[in-house]
Amino acid sequence: MRRLEGETTPALVLDRVTLERNCRRMIERCRALGVRLRPHMKTLKAIDAARLAIDPSHGGIAVATLNEAEYFAAQGIEDIQYAVCIAPDKLDRAAAILRLASRFSFFLDSVETARRVAAYTRSHAVSFRVWLEVDSGEHRTGFSADDPQMLEAAKVLLSAGVVLEGVATHGGHSYRCRTLECIAAVAESERITLLEAAANLRRAGIEVRSLSAGSTPTVVHARTYEGITEVRPGVYMAGDLFQHAIGVVTSDAIALTVLATVISHKRSRNQIVIDAGGLALSKDRSTAVSPVDRGYGWVLDLDGRPSFGDLVVTDVHQEHGEIVAGDPALFERLPIGAKVRVAPNHACMTAAMYESYLVVAGSRLIGESWARTNGWSAFSIA
Amino acid sequence: MRRLEGETTPALVLDRVTLERNCRRMIERCRALGVRLRPHMKTLKAIDAARLAIDPSHGGIAVATLNEAEYFAAQGIEDIQYAVCIAPDKLDRAAAILRLASRFSFFLDSVETARRVAAYTRSHAVSFRVWLEVDSGEHRTGFSADDPQMLEAAKVLLSAGVVLEGVATHGGHSYRCRTLECIAAVAESERITLLEAAANLRRAGIEVRSLSAGSTPTVVHARTYEGITEVRPGVYMAGDLFQHAIGVVTSDAIALTVLATVISHKRSRNQIVIDAGGLALSKDRSTAVSPVDRGYGWVLDLDGRPSFGDLVVTDVHQEHGEIVAGDPALFERLPIGAKVRVAPNHACMTAAMYESYLVVAGSRLIGESWARTNGWSAFSIA
Numbered sequence: 119m120r121r122l123e124g125e126t127t128p129a130l131v132l133d134r135v136t137l138e139r140n141c142r143r144m145i146e147r148c149r150a151l152g153v154r155l156r157p158h159m160k161t162l163k164a165i166d167a168a169r170l171a172i173d174p175s176h177g178g179i180a181v182a183t184l185n186e187a188e189y190f191a192a193q194g195i196e197d198i199q200y201a202v203c204i205a206p207d208k209l210d211r212a213a214a215i216l217r218l219a220s221r222f223s224f225f226l227d228s229v230e231t232a233r234r235v236a237a238y239t240r241s242h243a244v245s246f247r248v249w250l251e252v253d254s255g256e257h258r259t260g261f262s263a264d265d266p267q268m269l270e271a272a273k274v275l276l277s278a279g280v281v282l283e284g285v286a287t288h289g290g291h292s293y294r295c296r297t298l299e300c301i302a303a304v305a306e307s308e309r310i311t312l313l314e315a316a317a318n319l320r321r322a323g324i325e326v327r328s329l330s331a332g333s334t335p336t337v338v339h340a341r342t343y344e345g346i347t348e349v350r351p352g353v354y355m356a357g358d359l360f361q362h363a364i365g366v367v368t369s370d371a372i373a374l375t376v377l378a379t380v381i382s383h384k385r386s387r388n389q390i391v392i393d394a395g396g397l398a399l400s401k402d403r404s405t406a407v408s409p410v411d412r413g414y415g416w417v418l419d420l421d422g423r424p425s426f427g428d429l430v431v432t433d434v435h436q437e438h439g440e441i442v443a444g445d446p447a448l449f450e451r452l453p454i455g456a457k458v459r460v461a462p463n464h465a466c467m468t469a470a471m472y473e474s475y476l477v478v479a480g481s482r483l484i485g486e487s488w489a490r491t492n493g494w495s496a497f498s499i500a
Numbered sequence: 501m502r503r504l505e506g507e508t509t510p511a512l513v514l515d516r517v518t519l520e521r522n523c524r525r526m527i528e529r530c531r532a533l534g535v536r537l538r539p540h541m542k543t544l545k546a547i548d549a550a551r552l553a554i555d556p557s558h559g560g561i562a563v564a565t566l567n568e569a570e571y572f573a574a575q576g577i578e579d580i581q582y583a584v585c586i587a588p589d590k591l592d593r594a595a596a597i598l599r600l601a602s603r604f605s606f607f608l609d610s611v612e613t614a615r616r617v618a619a620y621t622r623s624h625a626v627s628f629r630v631w632l633e634v635d636s637g638e639h640r641t642g643f644s645a646d647d648p649q650m651l652e653a654a655k656v657l658l659s660a661g662v663v664l665e666g667v668a669t670h671g672g673h674s675y676r677c678r679t680l681e682c683i684a685a686v687a688e689s690e691r692i693t694l695l696e697a698a699a700n701l702r703r704a705g706i707e708v709r710s711l712s713a714g715s716t717p718t719v720v721h722a723r724t725y726e727g728i729t730e731v732r733p734g735v736y737m738a739g740d741l742f743q744h745a746i747g748v749v750t751s752d753a754i755a756l757t758v759l760a761t762v763i764s765h766k767r768s769r770n771q772i773v774i775d776a777g778g779l780a781l782s783k784d785r786s787t788a789v790s791p792v793d794r795g796y797g798w799v800l801d802l803d804g805r806p807s808f809g810d811l812v813v814t815d816v817h818q819e820h821g822e823i824v825a826g827d828p829a830l831f832e833r834l835p836i837g838a839k840v841r842v843a844p845n846h847a848c849m850t851a852a853m854y855e856s857y858l859v860v861a862g863s864r865l866i867g868e869s870w871a872r873t874n875g876w877s878a879f880s881i882a
Contacts, residue, residue: 126566127587128876160818182819184508202819205761205775206837208508227764230836258820259764259773290817379587382609382641391641393587397852398876401784435672436542436848437564437584438640454612455588466818470779471852473875493855494510494780 120483122420123457125476127379128398130468131459132167132475133422134484136373137355141170144337144354148173153343156180156199156330158352161466164475164490165193171355178221180350184211188497191219199330200224201286201350203251203259206234211496213244223247223283227260232271236278248275249286249330250319254311255304256290263314272324284328284347285315292335296409298365305340308332313345335366356465359416363408374469375422375459376415377476378439380452390441390452394460396434400467415460417441420481422459426451431460502865504802504858505839509761510780512854513841514549514870515804517861518755519737523552526719526736530555535725538562538581538712540734543848546857546872547575553737560603562732566593570879573601581712582606583668583732585633585641588616593878595626605629605665609642614653618660630657631668631712632701636693637686638672645697654706666710666729667697674717678791680747687722690714695727717748738847741798745790756851757804757841758797759858760821762834772823772834776842778816782849797842799823802863804841808833813842 148155157171160182178197204224253260261268292304308331316326332349356374378394405412413430431439462468474487530537539553542564560579635642643650674686690713698708714731738756760776787794795812815822844850856869
């Protein structure tokens with residue numbers, strides 16, 4: 119039997135038991151809220167994870183790159199929402215995806231892009247599906263809910279026969295919250311903004327079928343999503359230290375860790391060095407501004423348990439992670455060659471450096487590793 | 501003819517003219533210093549780049565992962581130095597690399613690892629080549645130059661027939677410097693430390709053939725490397741904003757940029773959004789503590805020129821980069837669909853997200869794209 123001890127490091131570990139529980143809980147949570155779940159695959163980017171995450175009452179997923187869309191379309195998923203404003207010169211790729219995934223859709227937030235989509239639709243006889251992105255306070259992308267340009271974009275699209283899926287927003291400003299009340303207020307801003315945008319469109323005689331909101335924090339802490347039809351959280355599947363720090367997931371919901379090996383002891387500096395550094399863990403320091411600063415990651419034992427207390431990776435170089443060993447006994451517990459698992463600050467950034475997951479239950483490897491897709495180039499169907 | 505305008509984004513762009521100049525200059529610099537250059541491939545991780553970077557008087561390279569070693573060994577490079585303390589359970593991989601690359605070598609900094617290497621050597625009849633890593637002030641890994649354990653490790657290795665290549669150090673604390681005098685002092689600490697370590701070994705009758713130092717800053721600003729036999733800078737090939745900020749490279753030596761497309765205008769917030777975010781640019785903020793804070797990257801035109809002045813990516817989300825457009829005229833110069841190039845803070849972190857380079861001279865694509873290797877899994881020889 120393969121065991122984690124025997125794997126080369128650094129490697130990405132995904133606990134299937136935790137992942138399944140996270141997926142089940144989110145499906146139940148959305149059922150309780152009366153919204154359908156469209157899991158966002160930007161964190162895990164793996165078909166095996168998507169199969170566990172998909173809500174049977176929905177069937178679709180969201181993605182953050184066209185590479186992901188191509189990958190999941192090739193795996194047979196029909197309903198894929200590219201939840202980013204499309205660049206006009208990516209419409210060829212979008213049309214190709216639509217041939218594989220009949221319900222592929224994308225975002226836009228400008229009349230300019232709407233015109234390009236309309237023109238492409240006319241000249242290529244495709245039937246694109248579009249979401250109008252609305253800004254509920256994150257101030258990244260999206261129309262204001264009362265922007266006349268949004269109505270104009272909708273009309274431009276409809277005149278060319280584009281399918282208007284509806285309106286969408288991302289309460290990403292929930293990540294700036296430090297209280298659950300704040301997160302609930304962001305969820306409410308998502309809801310109110312989408313309802314207002316939909317009302318403005320409907321007042322102009324435009325049908326709005328779907329209202330899509332959601333980030334993991336807002337879906338977990340929304341008081342109500344009444345009027346919203348679907349949500350697209352993503353990082354809840356993996357869990358991470360930042361989600362834990364802001365009160366969104368429990369620490370036992372962290373399914374994603376990095377396996378690393380101790381390669382050096384520097385007793386004169388009370389320092390243990392592992393072979394997972396800035397690339398293997400990412401340099402994300404999001405817990406630095408949270409109630410519990412976890413450095414570059416929380417050091418766990420091979421079973422994924424916090425046997426070393428609050429031990430963290432204090433500094434990283436490209437391929438080295440430094441751990442300050444508060445207790446000298448740690449040099450005996452973690453000799454050179456010992457393996458640890460490190461929970462990351464931000465699962466999305468960390469996972470992106472790996473091609474696959476070692477799938478475990480505790481420290482036991484179960485089955486094959488799961489492949490994931492990465493990057494932005496066209497995914498080639500093997 | 502393919503042009504950069506027609507490429508999908510985000511994509512990694514490497515200017516071959518600049519790269520060649522950077523490589524040529526470093527070879528000349530090392531010749532002037534009287535040391536041989538062993539280019540470190542941890543940044544570019546591409547055989548085409550290695551061919552330009554290799555010093556004809558040396559022939560070897562350094563790498564930061566066994567995956568890189570496997571990749572370059574498969575490409576026929578014989579002399580590969582894995583410049584990281586090896587984890588004892590990676591000796592099987594090391595032995596396999598040695599069968600392809602006869603001069604493959606690695607670092608260690610403990611008697612424990614030396615014993616494991618010696619035991620493996622005896623039981624597997626391989627002839628490993630080892631560098632004793634010495635700490636010249638970075639305090640990451642490495643023996644102290646006067647550590648009796650270093651002598652003990654050397655004796656353990658030699659008794660098993662391991663080839664002792666010599667002593668090596670990394671003046672990575674040069675990155676904490678804010679003056680060129682400071683960098684020169686770090687270079688001198690590398691030199692003095694290696695000479696002291698070599699003297700201590702020689703006094704015990706141990707032959708020390710090679711003394712290996714170097715980071716890009718220290719090699720560029722060392723006053724002398726007398727007594728040092730070789731150096732292993734790496735990031736100079738790509739150049740980046742942090743190297744520029746600390747006075748190590750000129751801004752026209754930045755060969756690596758990210759191609760991105762404008763996907764949204766938010767005039768109410770004076771904001772332009774591109775499709776390159778935290779994954780495409782990396783979240784490295786190393787210029788934040790430098791004299792010139794370049795946010796998440798410096799926005800250049802398609803030719804790689806600073807036509808937009810000091811315009812930077814001010815904030816990133818996973819797949820979105822926000823640019824505050826100081827001048828409203830920028831909305832006309834950078835309409836939705838326009839492409840820009842972004843110079844990154846830290847080339848090593850940014851490049852790691854991509855599978856290949858678009859190779860250009862200015863904005864003109866030349867030849868094929870160059871593949872690069874990534875990650876830590878065993879590189880399979882296709």
